[in-house]
Amino acid sequence: MTNDRERWGTRLGFVLAAAGSAVGLGNLWRFPYLTWENGGATFVMVYLLSVAVVGLPILVAELVIGRRSQRNPVGAFRLLKPATPWFLVGVLGVIAGFVILSYYSVVAGWTLHYALRAATGAFVHHTPQEMADRFAEFVSDPGEQILWHAAFMLLTMGIVVGGIRGGIERATGLLMPLLFLILLVLAGLSLASPGALEGLRFLFRPSLGDLSGELVLAALGQSFFSLSLGMGAMIVYGSYLSQETNLTTSAIQVSILDTLVALLAVLMIFPVIFTHAITPTESAGILFTTLPVILTDLPGGQIVTVLFFLLLAFAALTSTISLLEVTVSWAIDQRGWSRRKSTLLLGTTIWVLGIFSALSFGGGWLAEVTVLGMRGVFDIMNGISSNVFLPVGGFFIALFAGWALTRGAAEEELSPATGWSTWVSVWKVLVRFVAPIVVALVFLAAIGLL
Numbered sequence: 220m221t222n223d224r225e226r227w228g229t230r231l232g233f234v235l236a237a238a239g240s241a242v243g244l245g246n247l248w249r250f251p252y253l254t255w256e257n258g259g260a261t262f263v264m265v266y267l268l269s270v271a272v273v274g275l276p277i278l279v280a281e282l283v284i285g286r287r288s289q290r291n292p293v294g295a296f297r298l299l300k301p302a303t304p305w306f307l308v309g310v311l312g313v314i315a316g317f318v319i320l321s322y323y324s325v326v327a328g329w330t331l332h333y334a335l336r337a338a339t340g341a342f343v344h345h346t347p348q349e350m351a352d353r354f355a356e357f358v359s360d361p362g363e364q365i366l367w368h369a370a371f372m373l374l375t376m377g378i379v380v381g382g383i384r385g386g387i388e389r390a391t392g393l394l395m396p397l398l399f400l401i402l403l404v405l406a407g408l409s410l411a412s413p414g415a416l417e418g419l420r421f422l423f424r425p426s427l428g429d430l431s432g433e434l435v436l437a438a439l440g441q442s443f444f445s446l447s448l449g450m451g452a453m454i455v456y457g458s459y460l461s462q463e464t465n466l467t468t469s470a471i472q473v474s475i476l477d478t479l480v481a482l483l484a485v486l487m488i489f490p491v492i493f494t495h496a497i498t499p500t501e502s503a504g505i506l507f508t509t510l511p512v513i514l515t516d517l518p519g520g521q522i523v524t525v526l527f528f529l530l531l532a533f534a535a536l537t538s539t540i541s542l543l544e545v546t547v548s549w550a551i552d553q554r555g556w557s558r559r560k561s562t563l564l565l566g567t568t569i570w571v572l573g574i575f576s577a578l579s580f581g582g583g584w585l586a587e588v589t590v591l592g593m594r595g596v597f598d599i600m601n602g603i604s605s606n607v608f609l610p611v612g613g614f615f616i617a618l619f620a621g622w623a624l625t626r627g628a629a630e631e632e633l634s635p636a637t638g639w640s641t642w643v644s645v646w647k648v649l650v651r652f653v654a655p656i657v658v659a660l661v662f663l664a665a666i667g668l669l
């Protein structure tokens with residue numbers, strides 16, 4: 220074990236950073252639009268189940284692998300199982316980090332632009348149609364897309380270059396409490412609107428008829444995406460932990476925080492949507508078209524709207540830093556680069572890759588290319604990473620933790636004190652059998668092999 224490795228300052232600092240990675244556009248943008256597309260409550264229930272049965276055990280597995288090895292994903296598998304192909308799981312993870320960050324930062328850039336616009340009062344008295352037109356205009360403007368994507372990558376790099384304690388832990392310790400505060404205020408406002416009851420019914424009264432293979436895969440993919448699983452982000456965050464931290468407690472706290480934010484997000488969005496009886500036309504655009512119209516109409520609407528977009532920007536930022544940190548930790552450990560050089564080179568490369576996504580809303584071949592029914596570079600990146608990379612990565616990470624780790628390794632990581640042995644046995648069954656089988660079945664069913 221390397222002793223000069225960077226470390227989290229406090230356990231709370233680590234939990235907030237990991238929750239910061241988990242809580243992001245996945246919770247505030249992706250979860251609501253998937254919930255809408257999949258008809259509400261049934262999706263929400265399957266999602267919750269998937270977090271508990273598959274997500275949580277894999278989160279624990281990643282933390283175990285990370286702390287045990289004290290390495291980035293590639294180095295971790297190499298160290299724990301030398302001279303085997305297992306390191307390829309780490310390679311897949313680092314690649315996934317590249318791809319996800321490249322398109323994620325594009326949407327994150329939108330939130331900055333919208334926060335600024337809201338502050339100048341640009342949304343007052345707009346109809347949903349006007350908002351949709353503006354949105355379409357904005358996303359198809361190449362200059363704006365590249366600029367805001369660049370701005371967000373720069374912010375991310377500015378934090379990651381500061382390292383674990385001075386950069387990531389400090390930023391997330393500040394941003395996460397702010398985010399909770401804003402979210403609570405907004406959800407409260409929304410629940411006070413007349414559509415609250417209808418919103419609650421939509422969200423929490425499931426009907427079995429809605430259940431389908433696609434719904435289950437979408438829920439499973441979302442639980443991976445939301446908890447930042449399947450590509451080693453939590454291996455990396457775990458690798459900066461020292462031996463005292465209880466991994467299970469931390470993993471439970473992170474999952475609870477993440478789920479809470481996802482639920483608050485839909486509680487914030489659907490009551491106001493039902494109150495205004497607006498049917499979101501383009502579901503992925505709800506946050507940028509439908510919601511600002513409603514929010515600006517509330518008392519103090521302009522401030523509320525600014526808060527809302529700041530909320531999105533903060534949440535996105537604490538996630539993009541974790542995505543960049545995966546690739547940076549790889550470069551530092553495996554290539555021996557300095558943190559500064561890694562951040563600069565990798566950040567810039569990811570920005571360049573992201574330009575393809577950034578320009579894919581404006582027509583032309585970037586918007587037209589179609590792979591497996593996904594249309595446009597942005598959708599392809601989004602779909603492939605969360606529906607292919609993450610489930611495949613998660614599948615192997617579970618198998619690795621369940622079967623490949625040396626006897627006693629997981630026990631050592633998970634039983635800091637007596638009284639945890641039952642949990643360790645339960646966890647073993649989950650990562651050995653339940654998680655891999657569920658992921659494999661759902662995955663095969665979704666790609667049509669079952």
Ligand code: TRP
Pocket residue numbers: 240241242243244245246319443444445446447448449450452538539541542609
């Ligand atoms: N979990 C984040 C969100 O919900 C996104 C994210 C950050 C992520 N790091 C990740 C997703 C690693 C997958 C893997 O927005």
